Amino acid sequence: MTSGGIGRSVSAWAAGAFALFGGTAWANPEPNQLNMTKGAAEWSPYAMHMVALWVCVVIGVVVFGAMFVAMFRFRKSRGAVAEKWTHSTKLEVVWTVVPVIILIFLAHLATGGLTSFADTTNADMTIKVTGYQWKWRYDYVDYKGKGVDQVGFMSKLEETSDRTRQLKSNLDPDKIQVDGYHTYLLDVDKPLVVPVGTKIRFIIVGGDVIHSWWVPALGWKMDAIPGIANAAWTKIKEPGVYRGQCAELCGQDHGFMPIVVKAVPKAEFEQWLATQEDEAKVRKAAQTAQNAPAPAPQG
Amino acid sequence: MAHAATHDHHDHHGAPKGFFQRWVMSTNHKDIGTLYLIFSLTMFFIGGAFAMVIRAELFKPGMQLVQPYFFNEMTTMHALVMIFGAIMPSFVGLANWMIPLMVGAPDMALPRMNNLSFWIMPFAFILLLSTLFMPGGGPAGGWTMYPPLSLQGESIAYTIFAVHLMGISSIMGAINIIATILNMRAPGMDLLKMPVFVWSWLITAFLLIAVMPVLAGAVTMLLTDKYFHTNFFNAAGGGDPVLFQHIFWFFGHPEVYIMILPAFGIISEIIPTFARKPIFGYRAMVFAIASIAFLSFIVWAHHMFAVGLPMGAEIFFMYATMLIAVPTGVKVFNWVSTMWGGSMTFETPMLFSIAFVILFTIGGFSGLMLALAPADFQYHDTYFVVAHFHYVLVTGAAFSIMAAAYYWIPKWSGNMYSETWGKIHFWSSVISVNVLFFPQHFLGLAGMPRRIPDYNVAFANFNMISSIGGFWFGASQLIFLGVVIHCVFFSKKKAADRSWEGAKGLEWTVPSPAPFHTFDVPPVIHDDELAHGNTEH
Numbered sequence: 001m002t003s004g005g006i007g008r009s010v011s012a013w014a015a016g017a018f019a020l021f022g023g024t025a026w027a028n029p030e031p032n033q034l035n036m037t038k039g040a041a042e043w044s045p046y047a048m049h050m051v052a053l054w055v056c057v058v059i060g061v062v063v064f065g066a067m068f069v070a071m072f073r074f075r076k077s078r079g080a081v082a083e084k085w086t087h088s089t090k091l092e093v094v095w096t097v098v099p100v101i102i103l104i105f106l107a108h109l110a111t112g113g114l115t116s117f118a119d120t121t122n123a124d125m126t127i128k129v130t131g132y133q134w135k136w137r138y139d140y141v142d143y144k145g146k147g148v149d150q151v152g153f154m155s156k157l158e159e160t161s162d163r164t165r166q167l168k169s170n171l172d173p174d175k176i177q178v179d180g181y182h183t184y185l186l187d188v189d190k191p192l193v194v195p196v197g198t199k200i201r202f203i204i205v206g207g208d209v210i211h212s213w214w215v216p217a218l219g220w221k222m223d224a225i226p227g228i229a230n231a232a233w234t235k236i237k238e239p240g241v242y243r244g245q246c247a248e249l250c251g252q253d254h255g256f257m258p259i260v261v262k263a264v265p266k267a268e269f270e271q272w273l274a275t276q277e278d279e280a281k282v283r284k285a286a287q288t289a290q291n292a293p294a295p296a297p298q299g
Numbered sequence: 300m301a302h303a304a305t306h307d308h309h310d311h312h313g314a315p316k317g318f319f320q321r322w323v324m325s326t327n328h329k330d331i332g333t334l335y336l337i338f339s340l341t342m343f344f345i346g347g348a349f350a351m352v353i354r355a356e357l358f359k360p361g362m363q364l365v366q367p368y369f370f371n372e373m374t375t376m377h378a379l380v381m382i383f384g385a386i387m388p389s390f391v392g393l394a395n396w397m398i399p400l401m402v403g404a405p406d407m408a409l410p411r412m413n414n415l416s417f418w419i420m421p422f423a424f425i426l427l428l429s430t431l432f433m434p435g436g437g438p439a440g441g442w443t444m445y446p447p448l449s450l451q452g453e454s455i456a457y458t459i460f461a462v463h464l465m466g467i468s469s470i471m472g473a474i475n476i477i478a479t480i481l482n483m484r485a486p487g488m489d490l491l492k493m494p495v496f497v498w499s500w501l502i503t504a505f506l507l508i509a510v511m512p513v514l515a516g517a518v519t520m521l522l523t524d525k526y527f528h529t530n531f532f533n534a535a536g537g538g539d540p541v542l543f544q545h546i547f548w549f550f551g552h553p554e555v556y557i558m559i560l561p562a563f564g565i566i567s568e569i570i571p572t573f574a575r576k577p578i579f580g581y582r583a584m585v586f587a588i589a590s591i592a593f594l595s596f597i598v599w600a601h602h603m604f605a606v607g608l609p610m611g612a613e614i615f616f617m618y619a620t621m622l623i624a625v626p627t628g629v630k631v632f633n634w635v636s637t638m639w640g641g642s643m644t645f646e647t648p649m650l651f652s653i654a655f656v657i658l659f660t661i662g663g664f665s666g667l668m669l670a671l672a673p674a675d676f677q678y679h680d681t682y683f684v685v686a687h688f689h690y691v692l693v694t695g696a697a698f699s700i701m702a703a704a705y706y707w708i709p710k711w712s713g714n715m716y717s718e719t720w721g722k723i724h725f726w727s728s729v730i731s732v733n734v735l736f737f738p739q740h741f742l743g744l745a746g747m748p749r750r751i752p753d754y755n756v757a758f759a760n761f762n763m764i765s766s767i768g769g770f771w772f773g774a775s776q777l778i779f780l781g782v783v784i785h786c787v788f789f790s791k792k793k794a795a796d797r798s799w800e801g802a803k804g805l806e807w808t809v810p811s812p813a814p815f816h817t818f819d820v821p822p823v824i825h826d827d828e829l830a831h832g833n834t835e836h
Binding site: 028029030031032033034035036037045048049052053055056059060063064066067070071074075076077080081082083084085086087088091092095096099100103106107109110111113114115117118164165166167168169171172173174182183184185186204206208209210212214216219220221222223225226227228230231244245246247248249250251252253254255256 | 364367447534539574577581606621628629631636643644653656657677744746751753755759
């Protein structure tokens with residue numbers, strides 16, 4: 001919003017409000033988005049979030065409502081005379097017990113969410129994610145029970161964004177678009193390609209400092225910590241491009257290491273994977289022929 | 300020779316004449332309280348200036364003003380200065396001024412240590428702030444100082460020594476407060492007749508003593524990891540970066556309540572005064588503070604839901620965290636019930652207190668949402684969290700401090716502040732602070748991580764609104780400065796001893812301004828004079 005300013009913002013409210021209550025699911029951040037994305041994966045905390053939100057709204061209306069009634073009715077300027085009571089056991093029991101019941105309900109929901117999230121077993125494929133200052137590395141470990149041979153690559157902020165984000169570059173972030181979506185700081189040179197409808201286990205580690213791998217459309221983030229192999233899973237429902245960012249402060253370019261997950265139909269993915277494996281083989285052969293010391297395989 | 304001078308005649312008359320004698324050598328709880336308050340207000344503006352840099356850079360997409368590394372220095376320093384320099388010392392200042400007056404004690408129990416615990420603070424902050432002018436720059440790894448990132452910084456040693464000094468100061472302050480409350484109450488000031496503010500500080504002081512050494516230990520391990528080749532947090536050497544987070548948050552979560560429990564105390568004094576009705580459920584209020592303090596020790600890992608804890612740990616910390624909603628709810632309901640059936644007027648301290656109850660509760664709501672671990676996988680480290688903790692710390696802690704300043708400044712200065720300008724300050728602050736922080740909920744939910752210097756254009760509108768609110772809120776605090784200076788030096792309106800019609804408690808039985816020495820002889824206490832003298836329950 002370098003041009004429109006507040007005016008455009010206000011006029012866009014209607015759309016935003018409609019989206020909030022109309023329940024439109026955005027996979028990627030949209031201008032004036034008010035609410036959490038429903039996500040594109042099987043596991044999503046969206047429903048949990050909405051229940052908690054409405055519980056809070058209802059309690060808020062009751063409590064603040066009572067406060068405003070009190071502020072209106074019991075003003076000295078309206079001749080209110082202070083009463084003397086300071087205690088009511090009945091009321092105090094009520095407002096201790098009722099919150100406990102609400103909390104048990106919320107805890108039940110949340111425990112279910114945690115249990116399903118923690119189950120990384122029976123995955124159809126495994127991808128290792130490594131966070132570096134300030135880029136991500138993806139290594140395909142296995143797919144459908146078979147090991148994947150040397151498919152892995154670095155993924156970093158694409159060049160136009162990188163030029164634009166330099167201090168006083170005078171380049172317009174608004175101009176960076178892919179298929180009509182503004183991708184400033186949310187696009188990479190090489191996205192992570194994954195199949196839809198497949199349970200994918202991610203093994204997430206940190207290469208130098210702690211990072212956090214977060215794609216809002218997948219519904220979770222997981223820290224990438226040196227020395228610890230964290231696990232998480234997703235099963236993406238719809239093909240699409242899902243964008244995210246590093247979510248743990250990791251140094252000066254923390255804001256500039258986006259994540260792009262490209263979910264494609266299974267057949268397309270298998271084709272892509274085969275091509276990658278072939279390329280890796282060719283690369284390896286070329287290296288052996290040159291008899292050069294083998295560098296780390298890079299995409 | 301010493302015996303001849305044991306009885307100093309000036310001791311019990313007035314303040315020492317010389318500036319250095321009076322302020323630097325002070326052992327008087329009121330003067331030291333004033334020093335703390337002035338210091339914290341100064342830090343509030345310095346930390347605020349850092350916040351202005353942050354909001355200016357985030358005004359629109361693209362990097363316009365500062366390098367990303369400097370931006371990180373600003374977020375780190377803003378937090379350190381606001382937490383350790385503004386919020387905590389101002390509560391200590393209020394404790395210094397008010398606790399002896401409220402319990403009928405002539406001074407703090409350990410007056411010389413009181414002097415030392417204040418005068419450490421300026422040196423700690425000179426050490427910390429000086430890093431900004433050094434070649435390597437200031438700390439830029441966040442106030443949480445997570446390794447390995449924080450160990451990459453060149454100024455980590457300065458930061459650690461500054462934290463050590465602040466910790467020593469806090470521990471000494473806490474010892475002093477506990478000793479004063481437990482030993483120096485006037486006869487008849489039973490523990491369960493004490494003002495809630497005094498209770499809240501008694502409990503807070505125990506929290507401080509319990510957790511400041513933990514922080515000191517954590518940062519000392521950082522220091523030895525950096526300079527003495529230990530491997531506490533170095534995975535390559537067999538250490539564990541997550542260990543630091545556990546230790547840090549074992550300090551950090553009680554620390555959060557250190558910054559809010561005294562606020563609960565303040566609000567529990569102000570609302571009954573302006574509702575002209577005793578506080579509802581005095582004992583429940585005290586027990587609620589105590590149980591929140593207890594719970595604060597068993598919830599630390601809710602700051603770490605995304606580090607990959609085992610599921611059992613996530614469930615435990617989630618349940619424990621959710622439990623906090625119960626005593627906190629009791630407090631909010633009791634404040635509302637205190638207002639119900641009262642005879643209310645809305646002077647500036649009351650306005651800030653009402654805003655506190657509403658906006659702190661909003662911060663509590665987002666806190667409840669954050670407690671739900673699966674949802675936190677989404678909220679964690681986003682602007683939703685930034686909005687949450689600014690609601691509890693700015694419209695919570697900082698608003699309560701402003702309420703306290705307006706409430707007690709007649710007692711401190713002997714003058715009434717300008718009610719008109721106080722109200723202008725209030726309305727300007729309360730509107731701008733919501734313009735500043737409410738849109739950050741949306742930004743976080745939409746997917747904007749915290750601690751980033753630049754962002755996708757989708758986040759542009761709400762960031763611009765937030766920045767405008769930020770500049771407005773910052774400017775509003777200059778009004779506060781003006782009101783305070785006017786009240787202390789220029790106000791013609793003298794304050795009565797009992798400055799507010801509904802005010803009760805020992806502090807209102809001494810003259811305004813409070814003389815240099817009060818309660819040389821313990822007061823005779825009549826329960827009717829106390830704010831909480833006749834609580835049955």
